[in-house]
Amino acid sequence: MKSELIKQSINLFVEKGFSATSIQDIVDTIGVTKGSFYYHFKSKEALLMDIHSHYIDDLLRRQRAILDTEKSHKDKLMAIVELIIVDIEKQGAVGRVYFREIRHLKEENAAIIREKRADFRNNIEVLLKEGIEANEFRKELQPKIITFAILGITNWSYQWFNVEGSLTVKELSAMYTDFILHGIQSPDASN
Amino acid sequence: MKSELIKQSINLFVEKGFSATSIQDIVDTIGVTKGSFYYHFKSKEALLMDIHSHYIDDLLRRQRAILDTEKSHKDKLMAIVELIIVDIEKQGAVGRVYFREIRHLKEENAAIIREKRADFRNNIEVLLKEGIEANEFRKELQPKIITFAILGITNWSYQWFNVEGSLTVKELSAMYTDFILHGIQSPDASN
Amino acid sequence: MKSELIKQSINLFVEKGFSATSIQDIVDTIGVTKGSFYYHFKSKEALLMDIHSHYIDDLLRRQRAILDTEKSHKDKLMAIVELIIVDIEKQGAVGRVYFREIRHLKEENAAIIREKRADFRNNIEVLLKEGIEANEFRKELQPKIITFAILGITNWSYQWFNVEGSLTVKELSAMYTDFILHGIQSPDASN
Amino acid sequence: MKSELIKQSINLFVEKGFSATSIQDIVDTIGVTKGSFYYHFKSKEALLMDIHSHYIDDLLRRQRAILDTEKSHKDKLMAIVELIIVDIEKQGAVGRVYFREIRHLKEENAAIIREKRADFRNNIEVLLKEGIEANEFRKELQPKIITFAILGITNWSYQWFNVEGSLTVKELSAMYTDFILHGIQSPDASN
DNA sequence: GATGAATGAGTTTTCATTCAT
DNA sequence: TATGAATGAAAACTCATTCAT
Numbered sequence: 001m002k003s004e005l006i007k008q009s010i011n012l013f014v015e016k017g018f019s020a021t022s023i024q025d026i027v028d029t030i031g032v033t034k035g036s037f038y039y040h041f042k043s044k045e046a047l048l049m050d051i052h053s054h055y056i057d058d059l060l061r062r063q064r065a066i067l068d069t070e071k072s073h074k075d076k077l078m079a080i081v082e083l084i085i086v087d088i089e090k091q092g093a094v095g096r097v098y099f100r101e102i103r104h105l106k107e108e109n110a111a112i113i114r115e116k117r118a119d120f121r122n123n124i125e126v127l128l129k130e131g132i133e134a135n136e137f138r139k140e141l142q143p144k145i146i147t148f149a150i151l152g153i154t155n156w157s158y159q160w161f162n163v164e165g166s167l168t169v170k171e172l173s174a175m176y177t178d179f180i181l182h183g184i185q186s187p188d189a190s191n
Numbered sequence: 192m193k194s195e196l197i198k199q200s201i202n203l204f205v206e207k208g209f210s211a212t213s214i215q216d217i218v219d220t221i222g223v224t225k226g227s228f229y230y231h232f233k234s235k236e237a238l239l240m241d242i243h244s245h246y247i248d249d250l251l252r253r254q255r256a257i258l259d260t261e262k263s264h265k266d267k268l269m270a271i272v273e274l275i276i277v278d279i280e281k282q283g284a285v286g287r288v289y290f291r292e293i294r295h296l297k298e299e300n301a302a303i304i305r306e307k308r309a310d311f312r313n314n315i316e317v318l319l320k321e322g323i324e325a326n327e328f329r330k331e332l333q334p335k336i337i338t339f340a341i342l343g344i345t346n347w348s349y350q351w352f353n354v355e356g357s358l359t360v361k362e363l364s365a366m367y368t369d370f371i372l373h374g375i376q377s378p379d380a381s382n
Numbered sequence: 383m384k385s386e387l388i389k390q391s392i393n394l395f396v397e398k399g400f401s402a403t404s405i406q407d408i409v410d411t412i413g414v415t416k417g418s419f420y421y422h423f424k425s426k427e428a429l430l431m432d433i434h435s436h437y438i439d440d441l442l443r444r445q446r447a448i449l450d451t452e453k454s455h456k457d458k459l460m461a462i463v464e465l466i467i468v469d470i471e472k473q474g475a476v477g478r479v480y481f482r483e484i485r486h487l488k489e490e491n492a493a494i495i496r497e498k499r500a501d502f503r504n505n506i507e508v509l510l511k512e513g514i515e516a517n518e519f520r521k522e523l524q525p526k527i528i529t530f531a532i533l534g535i536t537n538w539s540y541q542w543f544n545v546e547g548s549l550t551v552k553e554l555s556a557m558y559t560d561f562i563l564h565g566i567q568s569p570d571a572s573n
Numbered sequence: 574m575k576s577e578l579i580k581q582s583i584n585l586f587v588e589k590g591f592s593a594t595s596i597q598d599i600v601d602t603i604g605v606t607k608g609s610f611y612y613h614f615k616s617k618e619a620l621l622m623d624i625h626s627h628y629i630d631d632l633l634r635r636q637r638a639i640l641d642t643e644k645s646h647k648d649k650l651m652a653i654v655e656l657i658i659v660d661i662e663k664q665g666a667v668g669r670v671y672f673r674e675i676r677h678l679k680e681e682n683a684a685i686i687r688e689k690r691a692d693f694r695n696n697i698e699v700l701l702k703e704g705i706e707a708n709e710f711r712k713e714l715q716p717k718i719i720t721f722a723i724l725g726i727t728n729w730s731y732q733w734f735n736v737e738g739s740l741t742v743k744e745l746s747a748m749y750t751d752f753i754l755h756g757i758q759s760p761d762a763s764n
Numbered sequence: 765g766a767t768g769a770a771t772g773a774g775t776t777t778t779c780a781t782t783c784a785t
Numbered sequence: 786t787a788t789g790a791a792t793g794a795a796a797a798c799t800c801a802t803t804c805a806t
Contacts, residue, residue, distance in 0.1 A: 001786090017294050019210030022779060033788050034781085040786095044780065100291070103208050138373075145358070145366050152347030153340045160339055167336070175336050182329075183374035192769085213796060227770050229798065383765090399676050401592030404800060415767050416802085422765095426801065482673070485590050520755075527740070527748050530733055531726045538725025549718070557718050564711075565756035574790085595775065609791050611777065 002040045004030050009047055014093045018048060018101040048101060049109045055091070055098045056116045059083075063123055073131035074185070077150075078177045080124060084154040085173040088161050095158045121147055128184070137184045150180055193231045195221050200238055205284045209239060209292040239292060240300045246282070246289045247307045250274075254314055264322035265376070268341075269368045271315060275345040276364040279352050286349045312338055319375070328375045341371055384422045386412050391429055396475045400430060400483040430483060431491045437473070437480045438498045441465075445505055455513035456567070459532075460559045462506060466536040467555040470543050477540045503529055510566070519566045532562055575613045577603050582620055587666045591621060591674040621674060622682045628664070628671045629689045632656075636696055646704030647758070650723075651750045653697060657727040658746040661734050668731045694720055701757070710757045723753055 008029040012021040023044060027037050041047045062083055070076040087095060102113055128143035153176055161172065199220040203212040214235060218228050232238045253274055261267040278286060293301060319334035344367055352363065390411040394403040405426060409419050423429045444465055452458040469477060484492060510525035535558055543554065581602040585594040596617060600610050614620045635656055643649040660668060675683060701716035726749055734745065 017210065019208070020295075023781085024779075034779095035783085035789075036787050038781070104211070140369075142366060145363065146370060148347065148351055149344045149367060149370055152343040152345070154343070156339065156343030156347060172336065175333060176340060179332075179337060179340055179374045183370045214798085215796085224771055225798080226772065226800085229800095230769060230771095235797070399592065401590065402677075405802085406800075416800095417768075417804085418766050420802070486593070522751075524748060527745065528752060530729065531749060531752055534725040534727070534729030535722045536725070538721065538729060542721055554718065557715060558722060560713075561719060561722055561756045565752045596777085597775085606792050607777085608779085608793065611779095612790060612792095617776070 001030075001032070001036075005037060005040060006047065006051060010051060010093045010097055013048075013051075013097045013101060018097070018104045045104065045106055045109070048097075049105055049113075051094060051097055052102065052105065052109075052113045055094050056113060056120070060116060060120055063120060067123060067127070073127055073134060073136050074181065076127055077124070077131070078181070080127075081150065081154055081177050081180060082173045085157060085176060086169045088158060089163055089169045092158060092161075092163060099155055099158055121151065124150065131184075135186055138186050141184055146184060149183075153180065192221075192223070192227070196228060196231060197238065197242060201242060201284045201288055204239075204242075204288045204292060209288070209295045236295065236297055236300070239288075240296055240304075242285060242288055243293065243296065243300075243304045246285050247304060247311070251307060251311055254311060258314060258318070264318055264325060264327045265372065267318055268315070268322070269372070271318075272341065272345055272368050272371060273364045276348060276367060277360045279349060279363075280354055280360045283349060283352075283354060290346055290349055312342065315341065322375075326377055329377050332375055337375060340374075344371065383412075383414070383418075387419060387422060388429065388433060392433060392475045392479055395430075395433075395479045395483060400479075400486045427486065427488055427491070430479075431487055431495075433476060433479055434484065434487065434491075434495045437476050438495060438502065442498060442502055445502060449505065449509070455509055455516060455518045456563065458509055459506070459513070459562070462509075463532065463536060463559050463562060464555045467539060467558060468551045470540060471545055471551045474540060474543075474545060481537055481540055503533065506532065513566075517568055520568050523566055528566060531565075535562065574603075574605070574609070578610060578613060579620065579624060583624060583666045583670055586621075586624075586670045586674060591670070591677045618677065618679055618682070621670075622678055622686075624667060624670055625675065625678065625682075625686045628667050629686060629693070633689060633693055636693060640696060640700070646700055646707060646709050647754065649700055650697070650704070650753070653700075654723065654727055654750050654753060655746045658730060658749060659742045661731060661745075662736055662742045665731060665734075665736060672728055672731055694724065697723065704757075708759055711759050714757055719757060722756075726753065 005026060009021070009026045012025055012029070015021075016025075023034050023037050027034055041050070063080060066079040066083065067076055070079050102110060105113060125143045125147045128137060128141065128146055131137040132139060132141060132143065157172065157176075161167075161169075163169070196217060200212070200217045203216055203220070206212075207216075214225050214228050218225055232241070254271060257270040257274060258267060261270050293304060296304060316334045316338045319328060319332065319337055322328040323330060323332060323334065348363065348367075352358075352360075354360070387408060391403070391408045394407055394411070397403075398407075405416050405419050409416055423432070445462060448461040448465065449458055452461050484495060487495060507525045507529045510519060510523065510528055513519040514521060514523060514525065539554065539558075543549075543551075545551070578599060582594070582599045585598055585602070588594075589598075596607050596610050600607055614623070636653060639652040639656060640649060643652050675686060678686060698716045698720045701710060701714065701719055704710040705712060705714060705716065730745065730749075734740075734742075736742070
């Protein structure tokens, strides 16, 4: 029931936005009453926080797994890009909520999520830094800024990519890793 | 007065989001009454549409100027990236509203804006296509997808770039054009 | 201009009702501004009063003319019924406003109109009374009550009669005077 | 509570009219909040529709009972007139709302009510038609038009009849059936 | 005579939240 | 666990009216 509420609310948040979705809208989709909602969630914002927490925690866990498993900096980076893009297929809806609705968390919770986002970002930044030192990536790059560029590419995909279309997430992921690697690799790196 | 309302509402929309900003909030910042707001705008949504229209129309106009002025495909692309990024400084607030709040336009208006956005995107796509044909850019690239990547990089900047920081928009713009050109240029292109 | 405002407001009041018609609605139909309206009328209610006054004053004047001209009680009554019914064609719209919107006059004005309505009604009542005394009409009738019946028949017509239809106001008037006379005439009255 | 809201709103609608009565006015009379009103009714118009539906449905049910029970056409007609008039005492307030405020229903609902009103009217028209064929009523009468006359007499009563006065509804009803029967009966009908 | 801008009080409606059962 | 009823605060929007120009 709780997970059903989460699932349906995500769909509604994607469709209409957090503010424009009422508790009534949510409970109507699964045929229960508002009282029931408040048994499972302290507030509407708590539900949104729940969604955000699960999403970023899962992402961080998988990012860590990649960093622990893959060998070269290039491979690590490719795997992280793929992680985000390929998720569109399975987690596209949550992702869209995650990217759009953080503003509606109360400051206290927003801070928690922002910190985890910063961790995720920082892990990429460190990766780039080390790749530069290892001469895999170009010396002129500013890791922090390039990290934002990479996240821009991947995260923006959630806004336009249509799972129904002819392009698969695997293909998209391949194109974007190729584009990014061309953008950052040292000319003398053994491709 | 009308332009004052627009200006203040943009600030509030950036800060709290469209839905969470009330007409009362807006008029309070300039000390007029709600009735006054409704004398100038048919509805809250009409104000949002006003903001969207002006922004994209201005952007399209300047994009066209670039396409008519610059010579090589590379120069055109660089100029367009710079156009978006450098605007953060002067138009950062409107931009943030433009990228985040389109969902709150009514379908009829959203369609108009979406079409203009598609024009802007399409102009880049065509530019890439021609650059590929001219052998300036790599043959393997899919122009449509790379266009989204470029827009992801530039548009995402509006979310994190802090005008107050030590990095200037000019510098950011330079880094991103460099990154993008590395990502797309033919190896044999005279850089 | 003033008469134009009256004319158009009557149409709107018929269509949407007094409360639901805004000053804006009225001035829009003739392409002037609200300020203009307030040059001609002290208030929205004043316009409604204007409409009511003209209508009932005109009706009373014509009723008096009938009472002064026609000979028998029967003829007087027939002429008054015809007066009301035949007016549907020329004054149907005003009539509908007159019958429906008196409630929106302020008490002070409503009292004035109610008094004139009472005069109009009373003239019929007196006519019936005299007709009974003259043995033209049946002795058992209560003039006051029958007056209301007659007014019910005629006034109700404004709600359903369609000028566009196949029945003319003359025909309707004939049918109703016939019906009423059958209802009230003494059996021994030389028809 | 819901029925209490209906009851009080009817009183207010009679007194001030539908448009001029606010939800606040209604809830204030029974000391609840506006939110409570909207728990029970989807909108102000929905409440008005509720009132209209119940009134006409009840009227139709009782009219049908009369048509099934009474023997002669004359008796049926008398019973129907009495039905409407006598109701003033118990249902005067609802009746006044019913006769005055249909314009404030949305077209969709107004159509439903208009159709039921037409049924009620049509039942009388058919009754008159059959009475004419049975030679109870005069051959020259146009049933449709006479039906409107009868409804004018009865419905108009809701506007002026004062339950507090010395005349009872029974007496009024008797006078009006007498008046109507004189107006329509064949001279040779055994009275 | 007419306009454009502004006001302020009021309107209907929405909605997150609470709570007795 | 769940429901149904109620709350209260706030939202968007309307509108008659005023008034300087």
